[in-house]
Amino acid sequence: MKxxxxxxxxxxxxxxxxxxxxxxxxVAVGDKKDDQDPEIDAKHLNTALHGDLVEIILHPKSKGRxxxxxxxxxxxxxxxxxxVLEQEGHMIFLKPDDTKMYTDILIPENMLxxxxxxxxxxxxxxxxxxxxxxxxxKVTKVLGQPGDNDAEMHAIAIEKGFDSQLPxxxxxxxxxxxxxxxQEIDYVGRRDFxxxxxxxxxxxxxxxxxxxxxxxxxxLLNKERAGGEVNYEIGIHIADVSHYVKVxxxxxxxxxxxxxxxxxxxRTIPMLPEILSNDLCSLVPNKDRLTMSAVFVIxxxxxxxxxxxxxxxxxxxxxxxYEEAEISINKSGTPLHKELSILNNLAKLLTKERxxxxxxxxxxxxxxxxxxxxxxxxxVVSKERGDSNRLIEEFMLLANKKVAEVLSPKKVKxxxxxxxxxxxxxxxxxxSKEKMADLAFFLRSLGHKITLQxxxxxxxxxxxxxxxxEGKSANETIRNTVxxxxxxxxxxxxxxxxxxxxxGLAFPYYTHFTSPIRRYPDIMIHRLLSxxxxxxxxxxxxxxxxxxxxxxxxxxxxxASDAERASIKYKQVEYMSKRLGESFxxxxxxxxxxxxxxxxxxxxxxxxxxxxxxxxxxxxxxxKKLELMGQKKKKRYRLGDRVKIxxxxxxxxxxxxxxxxx
Numbered sequence: 046m047k048x049x050x051x052x053x054x055x056x057x058x059x060x061x062x063x064x065x066x067x068x069x070x071x072v073a074v075g076d077k078k079d080d081q082d083p084e085i086d087a088k089h090l091n092t093a094l095h096g097d098l099v100e101i102i103l104h105p106k107s108k109g110r111x112x113x114x115x116x117x118x119x120x121x122x123x124x125x126x127x128x129v130l131e132q133e134g135h136m137i138f139l140k141p142d143d144t145k146m147y148t149d150i151l152i153p154e155n156m157l158x159x160x161x162x163x164x165x166x167x168x169x170x171x172x173x174x175x176x177x178x179x180x181x182x183k184v185t186k187v188l189g190q191p192g193d194n195d196a197e198m199h200a201i202a203i204e205k206g207f208d209s210q211l212p213x214x215x216x217x218x219x220x221x222x223x224x225x226x227x228q229e230i231d232y233v234g235r236r237d238f239x240x241x242x243x244x245x246x247x248x249x250x251x252x253x254x255x256x257x258x259x260x261x262x263x264x265l266l267n268k269e270r271a272g273g274e275v276n277y278e279i280g281i282h283i284a285d286v287s288h289y290v291k292v293x294x295x296x297x298x299x300x301x302x303x304x305x306x307x308x309x310x311x312r313t314i315p316m317l318p319e320i321l322s323n324d325l326c327s328l329v330p331n332k333d334r335l336t337m338s339a340v341f342v343i344x345x346x347x348x349x350x351x352x353x354x355x356x357x358x359x360x361x362x363x364x365x366x367y368e369e370a371e372i373s374i375n376k377s378g379t380p381l382h383k384e385l386s387i388l389n390n391l392a393k394l395l396t397k398e399r400x401x402x403x404x405x406x407x408x409x410x411x412x413x414x415x416x417x418x419x420x421x422x423x424x425v426v427s428k429e430r431g432d433s434n435r436l437i438e439e440f441m442l443l444a445n446k447k448v449a450e451v452l453s454p455k456k457v458k459x460x461x462x463x464x465x466x467x468x469x470x471x472x473x474x475x476x477s478k479e480k481m482a483d484l485a486f487f488l489r490s491l492g493h494k495i496t497l498q499x500x501x502x503x504x505x506x507x508x509x510x511x512x513x514x515e516g517k518s519a520n521e522t523i524r525n526t527v528x529x530x531x532x533x534x535x536x537x538x539x540x541x542x543x544x545x546x547x548x549g550l551a552f553p554y555y556t557h558f559t560s561p562i563r564r565y566p567d568i569m570i571h572r573l574l575s576x577x578x579x580x581x582x583x584x585x586x587x588x589x590x591x592x593x594x595x596x597x598x599x600x601x602x603x604x605a606s607d608a609e610r611a612s613i614k615y616k617q618v619e620y621m622s623k624r625l626g627e628s629f630x631x632x633x634x635x636x637x638x639x640x641x642x643x644x645x646x647x648x649x650x651x652x653x654x655x656x657x658x659x660x661x662x663x664x665x666x667x668x669k670k671l672e673l674m675g676q677k678k679k680k681r682y683r684l685g686d687r688v689k690i691x692x693x694x695x696x697x698x699x700x701x702x703x704x705x706x707x
Contacts, residue, residue: 056103058083059119064095068147072101072113081110087147089114092176095145096122124170126150126182127200129191129698132162139168139182142200144699149179156183165189165196167203192697194420197615198309205608206601207307209314214295219318222289223325227333231288232358235335238280239360242384245328246437249366253306253315254328255560257282257361258440260384263342275345277387281444282336282359284326286561287571290317297568301594304601306563309612311420315563322562330364337571339444339558347394352447355578370433389432392439399442403551405504406511407535409528412649414616422620425648441559442550445471449554452573453544466582467591468573469566471555473547474536476501484534488527490670491685504551507531523685526634530684537603540566540595542588566598614700617650621702622695628707633686636673638666641682643690643704652702654690659706 060072062085070085070093083103085093093099093115100117128141130152137157138149150168152160160166165188173180186203189196199209243259259280290296300316307314315322328334338357342350363380365373373379374389400406411428449470454463476484478500485495485502493510495502511531514524535549540557547555558574561567569591573583583591635642640655656664662675664682673682682688690704 057100057116058103058113059098059100061122062090062093062095062097062099062101062115064090064093064145064147066144070115072099083111083113085113085115090176091115091118092173092180093118094121094123098122125167125185125204126170127165127167127188127204130157130160130162130164130166130184137162138179139166140698142204142698150182151179152182152184156181158184158187160184160187163191165191165193165200167200194311194416198311198420198612201611201615202307202309202314202608205307205604205611207303207314207605207608209312211299211318212295215299216318218294218296219321223320226325227335231335234356236338236340236353236355236357238282238336238338238357239333241278241280241359242381243280243282243359243361244363244365244381245330245361246365246367246370246433249368252313252319252323252327253562254361254364255284255562256437256441257328257334257336257359258388258437259340259359260388262387276350277343277345277391278340279343279388279391279440280338280340280357280359281440281559282328282338282357283444283559283567283571284328284562285335285337285356285571286317286321286326287337287568287575288335288356289321289326290568292572296321300565300568301597302601304565304598305605307605307608309609310414310616311416311612316565317562326562328359328361330361333358333360337558337561337574339447341443341447343391345391347391347398349443349447354448354451354574356575365433367429367431367433370436371431374432374436385433385436388440389436392432392436395439395443396435399439399551400508403504405531405535405549405551406508407528407532407549409532410525410649412647414613414620416616422616425620442552445558446550446552446555448558448570448574449544449552449556452556452570452577453554464582465585466577467542467585467588468544468583469540469542469556469569469591469595470544471538471547471557471566472541472543472545473538473549473555474545475548476535480534484530486669487530487671487684490672490683491523491527523632526632526685529634539599540602541599542591542595564598565601566595569594611700615697617648618695618697618700618702620648621645621650621652621692622697625692625694628689628691631688631690631704633682633684633688636666636671636682636684638668641673641688641706643688645690646687650702652690652692652704654704654706658693658703 058074062070062072064070068087070090071082073082098119099115100119101113102116104112126141126143126146128139131138131140137152139152140149150170166184167186167188168182169185170180170182188199238259241259241261243257245254245257247254261278263276263278303316306316336357336359340353344350373382374385412425413428414422415424417423452468454466481501485497488495511524546553556570557564557567558570561571629645631643631645633641634644634651640653642651642653644651662678664673664675666673671684689707691707693703693705695702
């Protein structure tokens, strides 16, 4: 989307600059598809960095692309960088890890703060006025030695704005809350579920348990017996974080700024101190825990007959891993087999209804690295997604959907108007018609019949195609390629006070209620729900505040996701660095004029086969057909093709892998 643009004078424009890996800048202008963003070569960047808000002056129009130069930096997007200190003569520079940072940063001797050449550090850029000279910076933190797992993971997180250390004041508040524990007064006004069967299902390595499920088969009334009806009371119980994290406290301010916990390959950087996230707030078994709950009476056809929301207290009797729950669902005689089987059947009905309403299947195969004691990847295993995963997912979706419905503005009695209450929604816009057209072209190039309705591929068609490619190993790599292409064509889900619905889930109302230990918007939703139940609605006077929280949370979620991907990429490169010269099977995941991107099938390690290494012919890139074709032998390389590859080289600093075809 082209935005953030302001036209001051005829040839002066403001906008956000994007800088390519080659050091060329582009600033988005206009809304027409055929408009080309003005190009700014390296000598005219005038200290502008990727993401900065800048003013540009357009050069006189000539044949070819419109060029421009940066006349002013209005605001910096980023001033802090992780990297390695290098010495040249008497001067020390930071070589940044960020590939978008096209210049080294000079560190004056009095700004080194005991850091030494060769160390991995975090630096703040303090001055850059002359583009002919290097910017100057100061070392704010020594991270360790390059290649050391802790140093590299810390660098990835801190560069995205997530320091692993929380402020002292935040820890002190958390310790005081933990020391107080649960008091008798905390039970007052809560619905008591301690004698109702309650359990959690989480990954085997999870430490923070946000959610638990309670299950009770309700006694049949006479009329229900006659109709053969069975009803179940199912409670979705979520850690009552807002009970402990009060508005305006140091804990609240820090959580609001962070927005989310960050999940790297080998560690979690929690949004809240671990004595809360992994202890007092975590729904561990065999301990009383304070919760916010959505409780539904559901019939055997998964129809919600009644719903209740409020503060509760639970006492989980069992902690399942996903693997354990999977066994209990499928094997009689195992713990809670009957209850889990019923819940699983209900979850499948909820899923079926969701897809009937137009939801899109976006499941993607994921892998997990097994690390040794030093954090070095020694093998890769696939993350299995069974019925137990989908069971939890479906009931969390139900709770999120229903809470969003409760908090949405209601019609005023006797009027067509709605009340002016404010809430935060999780929204997912329709995909752009341009991206849908590209996706349709790609799918047709793979031989699939695709139709467009009002510029959008119907979700039923996408689901049918993904289902058709499921199960057969020969199709699985193509399915993953197709699934990834579908995800890339979609808009990004964000937080907003303006509800436009959730396209991917096919829900008119949706929010995030179920993970307040690790997401700040969920804490806000708990506060809003508490206010709603107490008949205190948030009015329009708070709209700007909530819009800001939604925007910051969306931005932080993106940064956390980028950090997670960067940590995975680092481990993939590190894994392949020990396998130089080894051969693997891969699938073509991307094609460009400079080469073929290939994803190794088992580990998902993506690398580049450069065109110059395709020595059997002269290959030309066909952008319309998304293929490379040899001019003499007419051999084609297309997305989804399986190929054999050998590891040619890796670059840990740039996090890249080079393959060659064999």
